[in-house]
Amino acid sequence: MATSSLLEQRLIARIEREGPLSFAEYMRIALYDPESGYYAAGTPRIGWSGDYFTSGDLGDFFAHCLGRQLWQMWEELGRPQPLRVWEQGARRGELEVGVRAWAEQEQPAFATALSYRGLDLHRGEDILSAEVLQQLREQEGVPHVILANELVDAFPIHLVEVQQGQLYEIYVGLEKGRLRELAAPPAPEVVTYLDRYCMRWRSFPNGWRAEINLEALRWVELQASLLRRGFLLVIDYGDRASRLYRRTRPQGTLLCYHKHRVNEQPLARPGEQDITAHVNFSALIDEGRRHGLRLRLFTTQRAWLEHLGIFEELEQLRRTHFSAADQERATDQGQIALLRWYNLRQRVLALTDPAGLGNFKVLIMRR
Template identity: 55%
Template sequence: MQTPSIQHIIFERIQQEGPISFADYMRMALYEPGYGYYVTGEAKMGWEGDYYTSTDVADFFAHCMGRQLKKMWQQSGQPAHFNVLEQGAGRGDLARQVQQWALADDSAFATALDYRSSDIKAGQDALVSMDHDFAPAVIVSNELVDAFPVHIVEKQGTTLYEVAVTIQNGRLAEILVEPDNTTLVDYLDSFKVPWRTFTDGWRAEINLDALSWMQRTCQLLLGTNARKKRHGFILAIDYGDTARQLYINDRHHGTLGCYYKHQLTERPLVRPGEQDITAHVNFTALIQAARAQGLRLHSLTTQRQWLTENGIYDELEQIHQQQFGKIDTDRASDQGQIALLQWYNLRQRVTTLTNPMGMGNFKVLIMKR
């Protein structure tokens, strides 16, 4: 017997239950056991996959993360054991690069640092797993929350409809349905989004899983002993913005994007299970969810700002002085020309990480207790 495809399983579910919410569709396309984009197949990231992340661009990113973690270790009184848990770590490249940096930078910090990676690919779902044996002082994630399933809403007249997925002419298709509860309206209203004044057809994504993720992550950080809650940090990097910047009339189509072999498409219903589907993160929602668990906002900055504060340009300058002297002293020689090209390459990587129109505009959220 042939194994059914994810498309077939989605069709069957819709035939049995009727239209499903876009969030349910996205959950199946990305996470359906045995079929979903994130739980099956070869690695999707890196240059040969569907997308690349800051870690793929240059070691600089990990070095800045290392400096950030070292500051947190120092602020925590330089404990002998400093546990870091990275969620949605993919192949664990960031962990490896941070550990290498720590070894080269400071052996006391490197000895204290226990940096562990987890990923849904290895069965560790950041939305459900609770690792009681490992008490993290910092929980890190890069481009994790944008992957969680989102509800999509559309404003028409005075009503906020929800986008659902159905079958039309033998294909998956979108329809608008009236939600049977007020959760999605309440969500927008809680951030004072003036959606009722927006143009008809305005769309936005609502990531309810991000709220439960933050709640669980805070609990994982604080521990189960209510009388002796632990201290520590949650550091989440992603594309997104504050609610006020994210939910504006001008962003008429929302922020949903699909990645397939490094191409951005806006067709989430094609190739379920084969393409990445993501949406920008509402950082105000993450901050509020963490505050509800007793954490405080430490900082919310752009990746560009965060990398600058954590020494990316200092490191670049140091490399220039130490390794690229030939550019100034012997530029016309073959070696000088090679050095010049290598230097341009390195500088370009830093530009990619800090570009205000791209990764530099990612947000870095640090919550603290």
């Protein structure tokens, strides 16, 4: 039998004391516990040597395209001085570095106006609270752009399952002293969530599962309250509700990542692996509209990056920095240039791959 981690022992003790936890509460503890949670404890496990990587780990191309997007927003807003950008879930700050480098090189006036604040929500979920963000707004002013790149997928989710035409919520309880799933009647807000998107879950087969991200609704409401005039930009994997909650997706989208390996065992290694679920962008759009935001763009990351000139930047680099790959291919210098060029091209292809990162969704809403 595997040895229990300290966090698992604490979870077991809490369940013995207070009873089963909703999956959302379990996920909150596993990811955000201040002492042993996956995001909150120790060094973030991001990058090629960690458990997963993000678009920002694939070179500067993504950050440069984001810089062009922010510059266009600055122009549309009438060039405010400063342009306040809040990146929520900034992690190591690599996007800010890349955006600033692009702006200083390509748009100096924009670079001077840019006020970029990275908020690392993964180091403390209380940063999501209205109180904390209100303090930031009072200190730094109202944000013009709120950016969330691969953030919402890590919000705690409720897990539901269909049995005999009835919807049950999955809780985390105990069996022989180990963490185990158990089904119980769901809370009313969990039941009505799927009905809001006209999902015919009552006709779905036994065992059909889905994830319900109520935290995302509260998050959009809070962001809308922060924006007086500006943009909300969300980049993440997911889709509209009609494509997420389908009969043909019987196990939902919940996945765990550990050392770049994917598994479907969220109760294993609590605090030691990432737990994520696809984002229901229909919910973000509807909730944003409900609080006064207008839909500006909903597209794939590939289409977004292509529109912002990622392939043109790649071609420009080939002409200016890797000409030896074409003109001196038979030489050692030419071969080195060719290999470096292939590496850069492969990074762009990964960012735009329709079967991978290129199928991430990009949502822009405006007030």
